[in-house]
Amino acid sequence: MKHITCIEDLRQLHKRRVPKAFFDYADRGSYTEDTLRANSADLQQIKFRQRILVDVSKRSLSTTILGEPSAMPLILAPVGLLGMQHGDGEIYACRAAQAAGIPFTQSTMSICSIEDIAAAVDKPFWFQLYVMKDRGFIKSLIERAIAAKCSALVLTVDLQVIGQRHQDIKNGMTVPPEWSLSKLIDFATKPAWVSGVLQGKRRTFGNIAGHVKGTEDLTKLSEWTASQFDTSLNWKDIDWIRSIWPGKLILKGILDVEDAELAAKTGAQAIVVSNHGGRQLDGAPSSIEVLPEIADAVGSQIEIMFDGGIRTGMDMMRALALGAKSCMIGRAYAYGLGAGGQEGVAKAIDILAKELTTTMGLCGVNTIAEIDDHVLAV
Ligand SMILES: Cc1cc2nc3c(=O)[nH]c(=O)nc-3n(C[C@H](O)[C@H](O)[C@H](O)COP(=O)(O)O)c2cc1C
Numbered sequence: 001m002k003h004i005t006c007i008e009d010l011r012q013l014h015k016r017r018v019p020k021a022f023f024d025y026a027d028r029g030s031y032t033e034d035t036l037r038a039n040s041a042d043l044q045q046i047k048f049r050q051r052i053l054v055d056v057s058k059r060s061l062s063t064t065i066l067g068e069p070s071a072m073p074l075i076l077a078p079v080g081l082l083g084m085q086h087g088d089g090e091i092y093a094c095r096a097a098q099a100a101g102i103p104f105t106q107s108t109m110s111i112c113s114i115e116d117i118a119a120a121v122d123k124p125f126w127f128q129l130y131v132m133k134d135r136g137f138i139k140s141l142i143e144r145a146i147a148a149k150c151s152a153l154v155l156t157v158d159l160q161v162i163g164q165r166h167q168d169i170k171n172g173m174t175v176p177p178e179w180s181l182s183k184l185i186d187f188a189t190k191p192a193w194v195s196g197v198l199q200g201k202r203r204t205f206g207n208i209a210g211h212v213k214g215t216e217d218l219t220k221l222s223e224w225t226a227s228q229f230d231t232s233l234n235w236k237d238i239d240w241i242r243s244i245w246p247g248k249l250i251l252k253g254i255l256d257v258e259d260a261e262l263a264a265k266t267g268a269q270a271i272v273v274s275n276h277g278g279r280q281l282d283g284a285p286s287s288i289e290v291l292p293e294i295a296d297a298v299g300s301q302i303e304i305m306f307d308g309g310i311r312t313g314m315d316m317m318r319a320l321a322l323g324a325k326s327c328m329i330g331r332a333y334a335y336g337l338g339a340g341g342q343e344g345v346a347k348a349i350d351i352l353a354k355e356l357t358t359t360m361g362l363c364g365v366n367t368i369a370e371i372d373d374h375v376l377a378v
């Protein structure tokens, strides 16, 4: 990892080490990918105000997230199928986050189960929930997250219907996978990845397989999962979830001021301004475009988290300046995982931390609390 200097280096290494279908699954977005591209492009257009001759010798990234101390304003976002980027990927990503002193969020659609991760780490992690039609299963999943001592529930609210990712279809990214000669050759040329995945605890959705009748079988698991995303999910369901989950609740996937205002009334502790990394509503604004108006409207009532397009510490600074209290990253750490397992995730976190602290220094800022739109050039 010595010559890796930026997230793009991790992305290139991920691309070389992991079969194309899984790299593309992480890397790509929905439909025309306009929103995917806008996320990063809009962040990069925001310019900083350089300040000089300010004593920046005491810079610190430490902050609080939902009232808990955190080494920096960064959270590993829920990313489905991490265990296919690297065997036991969820465990390695969680360990890297905990070693760096920041939260890790496990996706409902993980390869490792909640219990697998809880047994492998010694601090609490966050759990992300997709509400499925089978509410009995969802209730049991929440109860399993409580039993595993998960310290926050991230309820994803932007995936009642799934935005099509063309590349996944072209790559035969289905369960069971579609096999072709080129795919077999691709797998055969990635022996380290194959052996890592074979050594991993599981190769299917660990939270679902075996916990729902009949889903031990791969095809049935895939059919069941695909049929379960609940298009009827609505605001009233938040009350039901709150009646089962006693802890901190975060609503992830908000892009509209009116929705943010409704979210603030639910009693949730935080929202994530997010378009799911450009994987859902193609044509939606970039996350950074809507962040300022949402922060203005509800920032005093509810904690605001941000994701979408963050590839540098400079991007983190931009989001913090425009009203986010913390940032989530998805691809930036998934690339690290594919590139080098736990060490790769640690590298991704370290790259962002160093870039953020340098940017703070050059903008004349010592603490995260000081970052606001004064650090931006107008
Ligand atoms: C491969 C991949 C899988 C994802 N799976 C989930 C998921 O299971 N649940 C969820 O709430 N969000 C999921 N997301 C969205 C991320 O949590 C996050 O919102 C997004 O990645 C942020 O954009 P970024 O990748 O540009 O940082 C996924 C994102 C990626 C890239």
Ligand SMILES: CC(C)CC(=O)C(=O)O
Pocket: 080, 109, 159, 162, 276, 279
């Ligand atoms: C299995 C998917 C629904 C997980 C997801 O949220 C994503 O790929 O963006």
